[in-house]
Amino acid sequence: MRKDRVPLGVGDDALDVPSHVCFFHDGEEELRSTQLAFLRPAIDDPRQAVLLFGPSGAAEQLLSFLEADLGRTLSGLVLAYRVVLAEGDEDPDLQLENLVGPLRNLVEAGHELVRVVGRVAWQVPNYPPPADFLWYESRITPLVLELPVAVLCAYDTGRLPGEALAHGGLECHPQILMGGKISPSPSYVPPEQFLSRRLVPMLNESGDSQ
Amino acid sequence: LEERDLASAAADSLDAGLAVIDPAGQVTWSNAAWHEGHRSAGRPGLETLAELSGRARGSAAAVIEAGIRSVIEGDSTRFHLVYSTRAEPRRTIALTATPLRGAARGAVVTRTQLGSAQDGGDLGARAGRSDAAPPLDRLTPRELQILTLMARGLPNREIARELEIEYTTVRGYVQSLIQKFGANSRLECVAMAYRWRMVE
Numbered sequence: 001m002r003k004d005r006v007p008l009g010v011g012d013d014a015l016d017v018p019s020h021v022c023f024f025h026d027g028e029e030e031l032r033s034t035q036l037a038f039l040r041p042a043i044d045d046p047r048q049a050v051l052l053f054g055p056s057g058a059a060e061q062l063l064s065f066l067e068a069d070l071g072r073t074l075s076g077l078v079l080a081y082r083v084v085l086a087e088g089d090e091d092p093d094l095q096l097e098n099l100v101g102p103l104r105n106l107v108e109a110g111h112e113l114v115r116v117v118g119r120v121a122w123q124v125p126n127y128p129p130p131a132d133f134l135w136y137e138s139r140i141t142p143l144v145l146e147l148p149v150a151v152l153c154a155y156d157t158g159r160l161p162g163e164a165l166a167h168g169g170l171e172c173h174p175q176i177l178m179g180g181k182i183s184p185s186p187s188y189v190p191p192e193q194f195l196s197r198r199l200v201p202m203l204n205e206s207g208d209s210q
Numbered sequence: 211l212e213e214r215d216l217a218s219a220a221a222d223s224l225d226a227g228l229a230v231i232d233p234a235g236q237v238t239w240s241n242a243a244w245h246e247g248h249r250s251a252g253r254p255g256l257e258t259l260a261e262l263s264g265r266a267r268g269s270a271a272a273v274i275e276a277g278i279r280s281v282i283e284g285d286s287t288r289f290h291l292v293y294s295t296r297a298e299p300r301r302t303i304a305l306t307a308t309p310l311r312g313a314a315r316g317a318v319v320t321r322t323q324l325g326s327a328q329d330g331g332d333l334g335a336r337a338g339r340s341d342a343a344p345p346l347d348r349l350t351p352r353e354l355q356i357l358t359l360m361a362r363g364l365p366n367r368e369i370a371r372e373l374e375i376e377y378t379t380v381r382g383y384v385q386s387l388i389q390k391f392g393a394n395s396r397l398e399c400v401a402m403a404y405r406w407r408m409v410e
Binding site (some may be wrong): 092093096097100129131132135138139143191192194195196199200203204 | 361362363365366367381384395396397398400401404405
């Protein structure tokens with residue numbers, strides 16, 4: 001059932017598969033409604049799987065939102081490893097492993113599509129510091145291109161600082177989802193250029209590496 | 211000795227070149243290492259390739275002037291430049307300007323020889339600082355290979371695939387590189403490697 005495009009569930013738009021999309025939302029309500037619309041087809045279809053990701057506790061919170069909005073528990077799907085909860089690590093390479101490892105496992109287990117919602121955090125304990133997080137974000141796109149997955153990275157515009165929204169949101173994602181519409185990111189920087197053109201000058205300029 | 215003489219004596223005992231630059235960009239005071247560096251290296255400029263974080267390009271003199279001026283005028287908190295000459299592309303010298311403390315307008319500029327492929331020098335002893343020397347001669351060929359792939363942005367698993375070695379082996383090499391550079395993370399390590407032109 002590998003699909004080239006799947007309905008987003010919000011409006012009439014559809015997502016490419018594979019895809020890595022920045023979802024700009026304002027507050028919890030918009031996150032919950034979009035997450036529900038995006039993930040519901042996977043909940044109801046055993047050929048699909050769900051991965052929830054973020055800093056410590058974030059995946060559990062996303063699951064609790066989903067269960068409350070669906071009006072039922074998903075513990076059976078969690079036990080069956082069709083809904084997977086994963087969390088980050090302060091080492092950005094390990095964080096990438098924590099995301100891509102379960103994705104590969106789900107695909108190898110026969111799931112034809114994996115829908116991912118990741119909650120973005122900035123400068124929180126036990127999570128990569130900003131520059132490391134940006135490197136991690138920039139590396140997701142080439143890795144998911146090998147897999148039948150659709151990844152929504154949720155950026156809360158009311159909580160995250162401008163540098164997270166600009167560098168992490170706009171520059172690391174080929175597409176953005178805002179107000180129910182998907183469009184190409186106007187500031188996307190290909191991953192093979194992001195480190196040398198963005199991160200290294202930022203680190204050397206800011207003195208972070210002193 | 212008066213306090214001023216003590217300060218001068220202390221400054222002259224340092225390996226790093228020190229100079230005070232006034233708002234017009236003129237050197238108003240400098241220590242012995244600064245003079246020595248200028249005498250041995252010649253005037254930087256004619257054959258110098260320089261780049262200031264992509265913000266200013268041109269002759270070294272113009273770039274250095276722009277950088278120091280931006281510190282003096284408060285547009286930047288610091289200015290750091292690493293350059294090499296066409297005659298000796300592997301020899302690098304670092305200039306770092308930081309603003310004078312207090313009410314005086316001006317900047318303190320430090321000049322440090324970072325070494326070359328020929329003389330090696332004090333490599334790695336002060337890694338992690340802007341004026342430290344790169345640990346080039348302390349890297350194994352495999353570490354250098356892995357550093358190059360890290361600088362391309364590849365994660366450990368892709369490096370392992372490219373070099374056909376174990377993922378855990380790559381992790382070990384990356385930790386070793388971070389330690390040798392005196393960095394706090396792989397990104398700091400990569401940033402230093404770019405700054406020192408160990409990678410392109």
